[in-house]
Amino acid sequence: MTKVRTCPGCADRVNAGDAFCEGCGRTLPDEVRRATPEPEGLGRNGIPLGASREDGDTTLSSVTARGRPEEGDWTTPSGARWDRPSDHGEHVHTGGTSLTDSLAVDSEWDQIDALATQPVRRDAVNSAERTVQPAGAVSPWARPSGEGADPDPQACAWCPGRVTDGYCDDCGYLQPTGRDHVVVRTVSASGVSDIGLRHRRNEDAMAVRLVPDGAGYGAGTVCAVVCDGVSSSPRSDEASRITAETGAAVLAERVAEGDDPRKATGEAMTRAAEAVAAIADSPSSAPACTFVSAVVDAGTGSVTVGWVGDSRAYWVSDTEGADAPALLTRDDSWAEAMVQAGALTREEAMRSTHAHALIAWMGADSGEIDAHVSTVTPTGPGAVVLCSDGLWNYYAEPGEMAGAVPRADADPLAAARDYVGLALRAGGKDNITVVVVPVPVSRGGPRAAPV
Amino acid sequence: MPHPSESAPGPAFRVEIDQNPHLPLGAREVHAVVGVTSETPVAAGDAVRANQVVVVDTSGSMYGQKINAAKRAARAAVETLRDGVRFAVVAGHREAQMIYPSRPALVEVDDRTRAEAYEAIGRLRADGGTRMGAWLKRAASLFEGADGPRHTILLTDGQNNESRAEFTETLESLAGTFVCDCRGVGTDWRVEDLRLIDEALLGGGPGLIADPDDLVEDFRAMARTSMGKSVADVALRLWTPQNAVVRYVKQVAPTVQELTARAVERVPQAGDYPTGSWGAESRDYHVCVEVPPGDPGRQMRAGWVRVVLPGGDGAEDRVLASGNILAEWTADEERSTGIDPRVAHYTGQAELAEAIQEGLAARRDGDEDTATTRLGRAVALAHESGDEETTRLLSRVVDVVDAGTGTVRLRSQVDKVDEMTLDTNSTRTVRTRARREPPGPDGTP
Numbered sequence: 001m002t003k004v005r006t007c008p009g010c011a012d013r014v015n016a017g018d019a020f021c022e023g024c025g026r027t028l029p030d031e032v033r034r035a036t037p038e039p040e041g042l043g044r045n046g047i048p049l050g051a052s053r054e055d056g057d058t059t060l061s062s063v064t065a066r067g068r069p070e071e072g073d074w075t076t077p078s079g080a081r082w083d084r085p086s087d088h089g090e091h092v093h094t095g096g097t098s099l100t101d102s103l104a105v106d107s108e109w110d111q112i113d114a115l116a117t118q119p120v121r122r123d124a125v126n127s128a129e130r131t132v133q134p135a136g137a138v139s140p141w142a143r144p145s146g147e148g149a150d151p152d153p154q155a156c157a158w159c160p161g162r163v164t165d166g167y168c169d170d171c172g173y174l175q176p177t178g179r180d181h182v183v184v185r186t187v188s189a190s191g192v193s194d195i196g197l198r199h200r201r202n203e204d205a206m207a208v209r210l211v212p213d214g215a216g217y218g219a220g221t222v223c224a225v226v227c228d229g230v231s232s233s234p235r236s237d238e239a240s241r242i243t244a245e246t247g248a249a250v251l252a253e254r255v256a257e258g259d260d261p262r263k264a265t266g267e268a269m270t271r272a273a274e275a276v277a278a279i280a281d282s283p284s285s286a287p288a289c290t291f292v293s294a295v296v297d298a299g300t301g302s303v304t305v306g307w308v309g310d311s312r313a314y315w316v317s318d319t320e321g322a323d324a325p326a327l328l329t330r331d332d333s334w335a336e337a338m339v340q341a342g343a344l345t346r347e348e349a350m351r352s353t354h355a356h357a358l359i360a361w362m363g364a365d366s367g368e369i370d371a372h373v374s375t376v377t378p379t380g381p382g383a384v385v386l387c388s389d390g391l392w393n394y395y396a397e398p399g400e401m402a403g404a405v406p407r408a409d410a411d412p413l414a415a416a417r418d419y420v421g422l423a424l425r426a427g428g429k430d431n432i433t434v435v436v437v438p439v440p441v442s443r444g445g446p447r448a449a450p451v
Numbered sequence: 452m453p454h455p456s457e458s459a460p461g462p463a464f465r466v467e468i469d470q471n472p473h474l475p476l477g478a479r480e481v482h483a484v485v486g487v488t489s490e491t492p493v494a495a496g497d498a499v500r501a502n503q504v505v506v507v508d509t510s511g512s513m514y515g516q517k518i519n520a521a522k523r524a525a526r527a528a529v530e531t532l533r534d535g536v537r538f539a540v541v542a543g544h545r546e547a548q549m550i551y552p553s554r555p556a557l558v559e560v561d562d563r564t565r566a567e568a569y570e571a572i573g574r575l576r577a578d579g580g581t582r583m584g585a586w587l588k589r590a591a592s593l594f595e596g597a598d599g600p601r602h603t604i605l606l607t608d609g610q611n612n613e614s615r616a617e618f619t620e621t622l623e624s625l626a627g628t629f630v631c632d633c634r635g636v637g638t639d640w641r642v643e644d645l646r647l648i649d650e651a652l653l654g655g656g657p658g659l660i661a662d663p664d665d666l667v668e669d670f671r672a673m674a675r676t677s678m679g680k681s682v683a684d685v686a687l688r689l690w691t692p693q694n695a696v697v698r699y700v701k702q703v704a705p706t707v708q709e710l711t712a713r714a715v716e717r718v719p720q721a722g723d724y725p726t727g728s729w730g731a732e733s734r735d736y737h738v739c740v741e742v743p744p745g746d747p748g749r750q751m752r753a754g755w756v757r758v759v760l761p762g763g764d765g766a767e768d769r770v771l772a773s774g775n776i777l778a779e780w781t782a783d784e785e786r787s788t789g790i791d792p793r794v795a796h797y798t799g800q801a802e803l804a805e806a807i808q809e810g811l812a813a814r815r816d817g818d819e820d821t822a823t824t825r826l827g828r829a830v831a832l833a834h835e836s837g838d839e840e841t842t843r844l845l846s847r848v849v850d851v852v853d854a855g856t857g858t859v860r861l862r863s864q865v866d867k868v869d870e871m872t873l874d875t876n877s878t879r880t881v882r883t884r885a886r887r888e889p890p891g892p893d894g895t896p
Binding site for chain 2: 019022159167168421424427
């Protein structure tokens with residue numbers, strides 16, 4: 001009882017499933033071509049049943065299975081994506097959260113912070129991140145245990161991903177090498193130093209040190225230093241690093257021993273200047289840098305700044321009742337000297353090609369340095385921003401600096417990043433280094449003070 | 452059965468990336484041309500691991516000169532196969548009928564099987580319909596479990612008599628499982644049918660054989676090329692950063708082939724695009740990835756291209772070559788506005804193929820305005836890229852008034868062969884001049 005199908009046009013016999021009549025070429029209506037399995041002879045698709053056992057649908061299904069992912073071969077870290085570099089980029093504008101901001105701070109990290117006398121690469125931040133994993137919660141980027149808190153060279157500087165061939169496996173970003181991009185983060189102050197867009201190396205340096213809780217005096221006091229290597233001098237990157245490290249270490253040491261912040265600052269600048277002078281091969285080939293430090297007293301809220309050169313300290317605040325933004329330093333630069341002498345207006349002076357020429361610096365060739373020290377006790381909340389000219393070139397006026405990143409005191413790390421991001425967007429012509437110290441000094445970490 | 456040992460010289464591949472990594476601030480789209488070159492030595496003797504199925508359309512329309520030419524061509528193809536290759540000959544009508552061997556399996560080429568195959572081919576009769584999907588399913592089942600390159604030659608002269616839905620479904624299920632080169636003889640077949648097969652089964656572009664007598668040489672050449680393929684199932688693995696989107700992956704040389712939808716995620720954050728079997732040859736791919744914009748000066752690996760030989764049975768995948776597609780954001784417009792010449796060239800070639808296909812389709816549908824516009828655009832693109840062959844084929848379908856601006860008039864009388872040849876060849880691209888030498892060992896420029 002084989003059903004005979006015929007073409008409605010030419011009455012030629014057609015086969016089940018045919019799209020058109022092979023006789024006249026007419027497209028067949030659905031009811032004619034629809035392939036209902038016939039009782040005998042033909043299987044699905046018109047393949048004779050005898051053949052279909054061999055090569056029909058059964059084998060086809062296994063053919064179909066080729067190329068599919070093998071089970072267990074891969075995993076999708078779904079549902080647990082973190083903020084990507086895009087967000088990092090956004091965050092420069094919005095001040096939104098990024099990975100490290102969202103992390104709770106744990107005691108181990110506090111200890112690391114307290115000991116930090118040099119910039120801590122983000123690697124270490126990632127290792128801190130390991131320690132804050134709630135027990136039992138498995139993060140998609142959980143690292144194998146047993147790596148301890150050692151900086152992990154395979155951790156991405158931008159996201160929780162791993163690094164292969166210098167690129168992150170997750171976000172794809174090329175990893176910074178050495179000092180190209182450095183982040184230092186403590187429970188109170190944080191800083192970011194970046195190579196910028198035009199320079200071949202980062203000659204800026206920063207150091208942040210906290211006076212430990214167990215110290216005799218000044219527990220929690222923040223000691224921060226930013227140095228900008230003089231690019232016309234040799235090994236200026238080394239100069240800035242050794243100067244910043246020595247400065248911050250001496251500051252914290254003196255304050256912990258009960259020195260007045262002003263006295264400590266003078267001592268720190270002397271020792272830092274000696275340290276940088278000591279690395280010179282000869283006075284004619286002397287590594288040199290600027291210096292700006294801040295000692296923010298956790299108890300009194302006083303801010304003592306010391307400086308040589310044109311790196312700056314600003315007081316920034318945009319909170320009602322707090323002191324207005326102010327520049328706490330005065331550049332040792334040709335432009336500033338011209339202004340002070342009344343020879344030029346500030347605008348005229350800054351337009352000069354000599355504007356940034358230093359009239360004082362730290363280095364073996366600097367002679368006797370005239371260390372400036374100044375102390376204020378601002379009414380907060382607000383923040384002290386230490387920065388190299390890579391930032392302040394774009395936000396010279398204190399009001400501009402404060403307006404660029406609102407509520408810098410609320411999240412110092414985010415603020416430091418925002419400042420660096422803004423400087424990069426503005427052209428990034430120089431190395432950019434920013435340290436943000438909130439006032440009053442936050443003792444429980446950046447998240448402890450409600451915004 | 453010899454197993455490839457660690458010390459055995461493996462397939463040698465090279466990846467070269469051409470692109471301008473500099474993006475304007477805020478830009479997301481990264482383009483690159485990925486050149487993949489295989490310098491694989493041709494296998495011989497015991498190392499032969501190739502599988503060949505020849506499918507000859509024996510529908511009623513093949514009757515006469517065509518079936519006789521097809522028999523000679525199939526014979527020539529079998530003749531060209533090296534000893535040790537596993538093969539089968541299938542007659543395609545309303546079902547796929549085993550011609551040689553008679554049981555549904557592949558047999559090894561030797562003097563006896565060759566002679567038996569010639570004899571079986573000689574008995575082919577033209578009768579029945581055209582069911583390409585069924586023929587291909589048969590080929591797929593014959594290849595089941597086969598080791599090494601799997602290649603099918605499919606010859607037809609008529610339109611596929613399967614509904615588009617059924618045909619597409621079949622092709623989807625078979626996509627990438629073996630390589631199929633299609634030939635249409637005469638002018639009664641539909642270019643689109645063969646193009647669909649070619650795309651799904653990674654062929655070298657469908658071919659039109661106007662004169663049945665040319666089939667023999669063509670089949671011999673295809674079989675010879677197929678014998679040159681020694682590495683099967685090569686995949687192009689494209690890793691992209693999180694939150695990135697692969698806009699497209701297209702083979703752009705030697706033919707244009709859309710691969711975007713063929714990606715299979717076998718490792719996290721990466722898609723494997725099947726590329727079939729490789730001999731000593733070179734292919735180019737145009738990759739477009741959308742990434743989250745980065746800060747100025749930051750450099751990102753927007754794509755990590757690896758040529759991978761997937762390991763079966765839980766074995767490790769073998770990465771044969773790799774290269775980086777980079778992105779770097781800059782405010783410097785001079786750097787960010789330049790388009791890489793190779794990317795520009797293939798963008799033009801892909802558009803050319805599209806313009807030809809759309810123009811011819813519009814012409815068939817009687818939409819003369821669209822046909823004139825699209826074919827005019829094709830003339831301009833072909834002219835611009837110095838693609839003389841395509842220019843010549845286009846001039847048989849349109850009268851070119853001004854090649855530079857793409858001003859054309861449709862011809863009222865067009866030879867069907869010319870139209871079909873233009874359509875069929877539209878996906879073949881011309882290459883730009885040879886790359887700069889020499890690439891790094893890992894393929895990075």
